[in-house]
Amino acid sequence: ANSLKGKHLLSLLELSTDEITQLIDVAIGLKKMQKQGEPHHYLKGKTMAMIFEKSSTRTRVSFEVGMNQLGGHALFLSRDDIQLGRGETVPDTAKVLSRYVDGIMIRAYEHTAVEELAANSSVPVINALTDDHHPCQALADLMTLYEVKGTFAGRKLAYVGDGNNVAHSLMIACAKLGVDCSVASPEGYEPKKEITELAMDIAKETGAVIEVLHDPHAAVSGADAVYTDVWTSMGWEEEQEIRLQAFQPYQVNSELMSSAKSDAIFLHCLPAKRGEEVTAEVIDGPQSYVFDEAENRLHVQKALMVALMG
Ligand code: CP
Ligand code: NVA
Secondary structure, eight states: OOOTTTTOOOOSGGHHHHHHHHHHHHHHHHHHHHTTTOOOOOTTTTTTEEEEEOOSSSHHHHHHHHHHHOOOEEEEEEGSSSSGGGGHHHHHHHHHHHHHHHHEEOSSOOOHHHHHHHHHSSSSSEEEEOOSOHHHHHHHHHHHHHHHHHHOOTEEEEESSSSHHHHHHHHHHHHHOOOOEEOOOOTTTTOOHHHHHHHHHHHHHHTEEEEEOOOOOOOTTTTTTEOOOSSSOTTOOHHHOOOOOOOGGGGGGGHHTTOOOOOEEEOSOOOBBBTTTHHHHHHSSBBBBBHHHHHHHHHHHHHHHHHHOO
């Protein structure tokens, strides 16, 4: 039974624990098929529109290639190349695209724009990053943790840095999967309170510990995975200088990594800034799985597209 058919994926809040573990299981299967050259055209003849308001390397390429490997077709639509950029409304865009395509992927600034698109779309909508959520990234991240460590229960992920979209989706994913998640952010840059509270509520059911701290060493202590992201996300560029100062003590370097378990892995959604949120020594070192993580975007999004549109 596929409980996700026809649904939207706007955040991981909408997915059950079982749905997340099933997506990861299917992704691991699809990864094997792709490596062995086994055809898997589960979306033959289907088309997905991809709307981008922000830049992208991984998301654009992994969705487009993934759709192609599934026998379907993906359309890259930059916001400024379609009428949306000239003021056509989100509801009209959703209604029109729904008449042509089998699914819509969107990367946008405001999460409410993606919600509005979904509310007016008769085909599944996938959130490919908003200011508040990056669900596809967290699915690939937890898939990577599972592949390397073999289990979720009892694991701990530490997120060090900006309490942003990536941090939000990781907290929710960890809460759902029973993975402890310690976030360490500077004062004033913590994850949003509403999202933190939602993750903490979910964690009560799964037994995970979700905490938001200010001390990076405390957060990293005993962690199986240490995660960071850029200090200045897309859309916050005017704060770059002040952020550079505020985040200095939050750099993931060898010294901070030594507070984690000795076999801890390092994760980063990428793109990264070496010398800022992470040193080259860590991101290019033996504990880093960032390119496996980037690859897993492809596999887990294929699983997601098959579940929603198959
Ligand atoms: N991690 C991620 O979403 O990368 P892009 O911005 O390159 O898509
Ligand atoms: N937090 C980053 C993630 C990029 C994939 C941003 O929103 O720019």
